Amino acid sequence: MKMNHIAVVVPDVEEALGFWRDALGLPFGGVEEVPDEAVQVGFLSLGDAHIELMAPTTADSGVARFLEKRGPGMHHICLEVDDIDAAIEELAAKGVQLIYEVPRTRENGTRYTFVHPKSTGGVMVELYENPERG
Ligand SMILES: CC[C@@H](C(=O)O)C(=O)SCCNC(=O)CCNC(=O)[C@H](O)C(C)(C)COP(=O)(O)OP(=O)(O)OC[C@H]1O[C@@H](n2cnc3c(N)ncnc32)[C@H](O)[C@@H]1OP(=O)(O)O
Numbered sequence: 001m002k003m004n005h006i007a008v009v010v011p012d013v014e015e016a017l018g019f020w021r022d023a024l025g026l027p028f029g030g031v032e033e034v035p036d037e038a039v040q041v042g043f044l045s046l047g048d049a050h051i052e053l054m055a056p057t058t059a060d061s062g063v064a065r066f067l068e069k070r071g072p073g074m075h076h077i078c079l080e081v082d083d084i085d086a087a088i089e090e091l092a093a094k095g096v097q098l099i100y101e102v103p104r105t106r107e108n109g110t111r112y113t114f115v116h117p118k119s120t121g122g123v124m125v126e127l128y129e130n131p132e133r134g
């Protein structure tokens with residue numbers, strides 16, 4: 001298992017690049033819309049992991065509520081697993097609450113789910129199926 005990304009909620013991705021790309025100098029991969037999650041995201045490279053900047057695109061999403069309630073800041077960490085179905089089964093059997101019991105699939109084919117913060121002591125954990133997995 002390895003760290004894939006750390007996600008930061010921001011009001012505006014382009015504006016947040018002023019620090020993460022322009023001041024810190026992290027390579028930026030461009031802005032993408034993720035309609036399934038009602039977010040606009042921008043990934044910046046950090047070694048073989050990433051920073052994911054995330055801005056809500058609707059007012060009634062979990063991310064919008066997070067921004068409303070808590071303001072901008074850390075939203076989740078994303079860990080890579082080799083087999084997301086096995087990981088979900090194993091975690092569920094241990095009483096861990098998964099947000100998507102059936103993994104969602106991103107446009108790039110990456111399958112993912114989230115562990116509810118209530119099961120982790122308050123840190124939302126996203127699980128990505130290792131995109132290099134054969
Ligand atoms: C771009 C795609 C993908 C990627 O490729 O990386 C992404 O990263 S998409 C990221 C956005 N999508 C998600 O976050 C989906 C999973 N999240 C959810 O389904 C919801 O946000 C939630 C976690 C189930 C919360 O539901 P919500 O309807 O917002 O309820 P509340 O606002 O009442 O929150 C309940 C409870 O949980 C606390 N909370 C919410 N978000 C977080 C968080 N990120 N980290 C820690 N805690 C969080 C919230 O504070 C509430 O706690 P209490 O107030 O103590 O009840």
Ligand SMILES: [Co+2]
Pocket residue numbers: 005007052076078126
């Ligand atoms: Co993420």
